[in-house]
Structure formats: structure tokens, C-alpha cells
Amino acid sequence: MVVGLIVTISLPHHRPRPRAVHSTGPTPMNDSPLLNPSDDASASSGQAGNHDSPWIHETTAESFEQDVMVRSQQAPVVVDFWAPWCDPCRQLAPLLEKLVTEAAGRWHLVKVNIEDCQDLATAFQVESIPLLVSFLGGQPVDSVPGVPTEEQLREWLSRFVPSEVSVLMADGEELESEDPAGAAAKYREALVLEPDNAALKIHLSRAAITLGDNAGAASLIADLEQRGFLEPEAQSLKDQLDITTSAxxxxxxxxxxxxxxxxxxxxxxxxxxxxxxxxxxxxxxxxxxxxxxxxxxxxxxxxxxxxxxxxxxxxxxxxxxxxxxxxxxxxxxxx
Missing domain, CATH: 1.25.40 (Serine Threonine Protein Phosphatase 5, Tetratricopeptide repeat)
Incomplete structure (x- = not known):
């Protein structure tokens, strides 16, 4: 399994190195207290052991393919390379857990304890920890070493994790043909988060027309018209409403x-x-x-x-x- 990982999984041709912007630098691998690893093992601050969250997973070399490769076909996965003796790892852990819980399934966190999975660390050329590696569609797409600030980590995640609004819109689009009321509910929920999102207003207008709520659709289109223009789909919906009103x-x-x-x-x-x-x-x-x-x-x-x-x-x-x-x-x- 691990030999296959070395062959099929490779980050871009650079090895992760600390970035100056990080508030706390990564711990070099040669600083590992291998001669006495038990000293800090009990202070892992939530890194080791089972997690109650359905979006946080411990992995091994044997389960890595299922935990990361397969799972990342459905949602982005961030792999966290860490060790019990690593202070920066313990500093980063609560922030990762906070953000993955906040995302509620829009991405998953998979933790790799390099003390137990040294072959995986070798496969990824891990020189220092903590190291975060993001996966999409079964492939690694980006990495971050060290301990970024919350703002920096959110920015990094935004590159590959769909926003809550985009997820709600996609859910609404999937529902629209069979359950327009359910779709409208998704669009309204998304509009609470982004009240000026024109695409959401167009989608909600379309669902409203399907539901017979022409007044609600007309109100949304009128709101869009205040910008001085209408997108082609919005103009089409307006024309439909004009026909209905005229009739x-x-x-x-x-x-x-x-x-x-x-x-x-x-x-x-x-x-x-x-x-x-x-x-x-x-x-x-x-x-x-x-x-x-x-x-x-x-x-x-x-x-x-x-x-x-x-x-x-x-x-x-x-x-x-x-x-x-x-x-x-x-x-x-x-x-």
C-alpha cells in the first residue's frame, strides 16, 4: 500500500518549508525526541485518540487510501501530519478542529501521526511538522507547513473548500426540478449569508415562478433591476412575468x-x-x-x-x- 502511495501521490516538485508569515514555525523532523518519545505523548491536546466529530479522522498507512483518496472524491480533505511531541502541532490542532467543525462537512480533516506512520511521512517527503496537505479528487493540491494564523488558514482553505453559499446553491439546483419548495428554502438560506448575491436571487425567482409566487419573483427581479441591468436569465424571467401579468x-x-x-x-x-x-x-x-x-x-x-x-x-x-x-x-x- 505505502509503496503505491509513493508512486501515485506526489506534491508539486518542492519540499515543504517554513513560510515567514507563520506565527509559529514548524518543528524539524530531526528534533523528534525518538530516544524518549513518551515524555510528551500524554500532552497531545486532543491530537491522539478518537474524535467525536464525523469530520475528523485518524488514519494509518493501511486506511489512508480510503480515508483520503476515496473521501476526497466527495469533499476536500486536509491531511495533518503531526506528532505527540510537537508543540506547534498541539497549537494548531484546536484551530483545525474549530474550522472543520464550523464547515460542517464541507471538508474533512485526516490526521497522520508520523510516529505511527513513518512510511507515509517518507512518501510525502515530510521534513518538518506540522504539515497540512490538501486533497481534491484523490490528488494532493496544496500544502502549508508550520502554524498559520486563523486568517491565513481560512484564506488557504477557501482556495479549495466550497463556501456555504455555493453548497446551498448546489443543493437548491439539485432539488429544483423535483422539489421547488425545498430549493427555494435553500436559496433563501443562502441569501441570508449573501444578501446581494444576484445569482441566488435569480435562482430564487425561478423557483418562485414554479411555485406560483409571481409577486415574490417580481420583487426579486425589481431588486436586481435597481443595478441598472439584468442578466439574460433574469431578463427572461422578467419577460415571463410580463406575459403572466398581461394575461x-x-x-x-x-x-x-x-x-x-x-x-x-x-x-x-x-x-x-x-x-x-x-x-x-x-x-x-x-x-x-x-x-x-x-x-x-x-x-x-x-x-x-x-x-x-x-x-x-x-x-x-x-x-x-x-x-x-x-x-x-x-x-x-x-x-
């Missing part, structure tokens, strides 16, 4: 259908019916009406119908299969 103000599907039946050649009335249908999520008929308008009039009302189709294609409640079919029909009509 509601015109009396909905029943009135729009009655008016279109009285004047079947009035393409603008046909378009209003299509928009009213889309607002009530009756997309199949809405698409067919718009496509018929385009077939009858390439310009004028036909152009407006094409614009309406593009807006409807982006509606989060539109059936993807129906959208694909309508896109193909529209392309056939135009080209």
Missing part, C-alpha cells in the same frame, strides 16, 4: 378564447390567447397557436409570436419535451 389583466384564458373565437383572423387576439394559456401552464396549445401565427405571418404578429415562444421556452414550468418539439417545428417554419 391576468386581460381576463385570463376564458376571455381571451372568447375574443379570439369572435375574430379568428385577428392574429393579435390569437397571440393573447396563447400568452394566457402559457400563463396558466397550458403550453401545448399555447405553442401550437404561436406556431400557427408564425406560419400565417412571418412578420408583424408572426415576429411577436416567435418572441413569445422564446420567452415561453424559458419558463421553468414548461415541459422540456414540448419545448423541444416546438423548437423543431419553429425551425422548420423559418428555415
Amino acid at each position: 391576468s389583466e386581460s381576463g385570463g384564458v376564458s376571455q381571451a378564447r372568447e375574443a379570439s373565437e369572435e375574430s379568428p383572423d385577428d392574429l393579435d387576439l390569437q397571440l393573447k390567447l396563447a400568452e394566457a394559456l402559457a400563463a396558466e401552464r397550458q403550453f401545448e396549445e399555447a405553442f401550437e397557436i404561436c406556431l400557427d401565427i408564425v406560419a400565417r405571418d412571418r412578420d408583424g404578429a408572426g415576429q411577436r409570436a416567435r418572441d413569445a415562444l422564446v420567452v415561453c421556452f424559458g419558463m421553468p414550468t414548461a415541459n422540456p419535451e414540448l419545448v423541444s418539439q416546438a423548437r423543431r417545428k419553429l425551425a422548420t417554419l423559418l428555415y
Whole structure:
């Protein structure tokens, strides 16, 4: 196992050395009190033994692959090379435990006692401790020797550990198609942490439209508009809300259908019916009406119908299969 580690795991071609910015320097390996290692073993200050935290793990040469290589496929892993006799290691331990607990699973801490795992220390060319090595996707990506300050350690972790906001957003995106209410809850939780995050507001607006909360979506879009611009997705959501508002103000599907039946050649009335249908999520008929308008009039009302189709294609409640079919029909009509 360890021979394989030496072959497959290698940091960039430099050996870790102390950095001047560290408040406490690393302990050189040749300072190890190997002749009397038991003197300080009892003062390991939480380094040795079992940990209650599900995000802190002790490892050995035999379990390293599972503890680090496999685990880092799911979340970043920081390996802490330490020893019971190392004072800087004991100084660093509480800070590491504080930050990994605070992250609540966004990264894991795996501790390597070099007294018990000297082959691992050799594989990583460990010259001094403490030494932190970060892993992502089964590969080492960065290292920090010595004892950084909390600010320095947070900055280092931010390079590879996803933020709480990004995790909440990813969770929301995963939920959005099947559980829009759950997704909206994730987005709102993230907005508490970053209230000016435009991407979060767009995501929440989309979920709100799916849930039928057009007023809430409109409020979020209006807030984004105060910046003087809208991202393309935000503009698309605004257009969708405009269609819904217009349809509601015109009396909905029943009135729009009655008016279109009285004047079947009035393409603008046909378009209003299509928009009213889309607002009530009756997309199949809405698409067919718009496509018929385009077939009858390439310009004028036909152009407006094409614009309406593009807006409807982006509606989060539109059936993807129906959208694909309508896109193909529209392309056939135009080209």
C-alpha cells in the first residue's frame, strides 16, 4: 500500500518549508525526541485518540487510501501530519478542529501521526511538522507547513473548500426540478449569508415562478433591476412575468378564447390567447397557436409570436419535451 502511495501521490516538485508569515514555525523532523518519545505523548491536546466529530479522522498507512483518496472524491480533505511531541502541532490542532467543525462537512480533516506512520511521512517527503496537505479528487493540491494564523488558514482553505453559499446553491439546483419548495428554502438560506448575491436571487425567482409566487419573483427581479441591468436569465424571467401579468389583466384564458373565437383572423387576439394559456401552464396549445401565427405571418404578429415562444421556452414550468418539439417545428417554419 505505502509503496503505491509513493508512486501515485506526489506534491508539486518542492519540499515543504517554513513560510515567514507563520506565527509559529514548524518543528524539524530531526528534533523528534525518538530516544524518549513518551515524555510528551500524554500532552497531545486532543491530537491522539478518537474524535467525536464525523469530520475528523485518524488514519494509518493501511486506511489512508480510503480515508483520503476515496473521501476526497466527495469533499476536500486536509491531511495533518503531526506528532505527540510537537508543540506547534498541539497549537494548531484546536484551530483545525474549530474550522472543520464550523464547515460542517464541507471538508474533512485526516490526521497522520508520523510516529505511527513513518512510511507515509517518507512518501510525502515530510521534513518538518506540522504539515497540512490538501486533497481534491484523490490528488494532493496544496500544502502549508508550520502554524498559520486563523486568517491565513481560512484564506488557504477557501482556495479549495466550497463556501456555504455555493453548497446551498448546489443543493437548491439539485432539488429544483423535483422539489421547488425545498430549493427555494435553500436559496433563501443562502441569501441570508449573501444578501446581494444576484445569482441566488435569480435562482430564487425561478423557483418562485414554479411555485406560483409571481409577486415574490417580481420583487426579486425589481431588486436586481435597481443595478441598472439584468442578466439574460433574469431578463427572461422578467419577460415571463410580463406575459403572466398581461394575461391576468386581460381576463385570463376564458376571455381571451372568447375574443379570439369572435375574430379568428385577428392574429393579435390569437397571440393573447396563447400568452394566457402559457400563463396558466397550458403550453401545448399555447405553442401550437404561436406556431400557427408564425406560419400565417412571418412578420408583424408572426415576429411577436416567435418572441413569445422564446420567452415561453424559458419558463421553468414548461415541459422540456414540448419545448423541444416546438423548437423543431419553429425551425422548420423559418428555415
